[in-house]
Amino acid sequence: MTDQDLKQATLDYAVRLGDDALILGHRLSEWTSRAPFLEEDLALQNVALDYIGRARMFYGYAAELSADGRTEDDFAYLRDARQFSNLLIHELPRGDFAFTMTRQLLTDVFNSLYLDRLMQSTDATLAGIAAKAAKETRYHLRRSREWALRLGDGTEESHTRMLRAIDELWGYTHELFELDALEQQLADAGIGVDNAALRPAWLAQVAAILEEATLSVPEDSWVVRGGRTGYHTENLGHILSEMQSVHRAYPGAQW
Amino acid sequence: MKDQLDLFEVFIRARRGLDHKHVGSLHAEDHEQALEYARDVYTRRSEGVSIWVVRSADICASQEDDSESFFDPSDDKPYRHATYYQLPEAVKNM
Numbered sequence: 209m210t211d212q213d214l215k216q217a218t219l220d221y222a223v224r225l226g227d228d229a230l231i232l233g234h235r236l237s238e239w240t241s242r243a244p245f246l247e248e249d250l251a252l253q254n255v256a257l258d259y260i261g262r263a264r265m266f267y268g269y270a271a272e273l274s275a276d277g278r279t280e281d282d283f284a285y286l287r288d289a290r291q292f293s294n295l296l297i298h299e300l301p302r303g304d305f306a307f308t309m310t311r312q313l314l315t316d317v318f319n320s321l322y323l324d325r326l327m328q329s330t331d332a333t334l335a336g337i338a339a340k341a342a343k344e345t346r347y348h349l350r351r352s353r354e355w356a357l358r359l360g361d362g363t364e365e366s367h368t369r370m371l372r373a374i375d376e377l378w379g380y381t382h383e384l385f386e387l388d389a390l391e392q393q394l395a396d397a398g399i400g401v402d403n404a405a406l407r408p409a410w411l412a413q414v415a416a417i418l419e420e421a422t423l424s425v426p427e428d429s430w431v432v433r434g435g436r437t438g439y440h441t442e443n444l445g446h447i448l449s450e451m452q453s454v455h456r457a458y459p460g461a462q463w
Numbered sequence: 464m465k466d467q468l469d470l471f472e473v474f475i476r477a478r479r480g481l482d483h484k485h486v487g488s489l490h491a492e493d494h495e496q497a498l499e500y501a502r503d504v505y506t507r508r509s510e511g512v513s514i515w516v517v518r519s520a521d522i523c524a525s526q527e528d529d530s531e532s533f534f535d536p537s538d539d540k541p542y543r544h545a546t547y548y549q550l551p552e553a554v555k556n557m
Contacts, residue, residue: 247500
């Protein structure tokens with residue numbers, strides 16, 4: 209690969225990671241004023257803001273690499289669903305509180321492993337973003353783990369809701385551990401993360417937490433994929449239409 | 464989970480070397496959760512380096528009715544203040 213190819217691949221990679229963070233951050237922000245109680249409302253907003261901040265850092269780096277005048281806003285607000293490359297698990301509707309916290313648990317465990325590797329990236333900017341994000345994720349995981357324990361080992365109702373959430377989410381977790389050619393190239397170059405290698409550790413951690421929460425890992429009976437190639441669920445279009453509406457109605461508006 | 468969350472009082476130390484100060488209260492299920500919510504509710508703008516939480520029910524507070532017997536007796540004991548004493552000439556600064 210030439211340096212130019214590698215630069216383009218790194219740009220695409222940064223956009224992917226930015227998309228993951230932005231879409232999950234947006235989903236979490238939808239809880240604002242709707243959380244079970246005030247303290248949890250603020251806590252969820254904090255996590256959402258961590259993700260939006262993460263998206264800005266990744267998009268900012270992509271914009272810098274593009275060197276064609278694009279900014280973070282171009283990536284966030286001026287692309288359509290087919291151009292978004294977030295993993296599908298991040299765009300699923302927020303569901304009930306059990307669903308949201310289960311998704312957080314599954315992705316927090318993943319992110320904690322992923323970011324630890326990305327911190328070792330030969331790309332100093334990606335490594336720097338990962339170092340900052342890893343601290344946030346350690347706290348996110350502490351929260352989502354505790355909620356899994358509270359709800360899984362809580363009432364019959366909360367237990368049932370957790371079981372349902374895990375079943376609904378499990379088929380979307382496989383995509384977390386798949387690499388396409390671009391990600392494989394970057395992993396080989398020491399820039400990206402070989403996420404396929406993370407699955408055993410992820411599964412062990414998730415299984416241990418679920419077991420402690422009197423829940424269990426479901427069977428791998430179905431798999432959905434497509435996020436990285438722009439094939440999304442119908443949910444992404446709805447997120448984008450809401451998230452991008454102001455920017456598209458008032459292009460270049462500032463406050 | 465309980466139907467009603469417990470009330471906790473939150474104390475935050477702004478910087479090393481300072482005391483923990485009472486900053487407010489919040490609802491949580493247990494100490495662990497209270498500590499995390501204290502972090503999320505009261506340290507969003509880097510207000511602290513250490514947090515204490517305690518169940519409000521565990522605080523034993525003086526009562527308004529007791530204030531006469533508790534606090535008035537010290538009003539007529541000025542000798543308990545350092546300013547009551549005249550410093551000897553030999554002591555220049557204190």
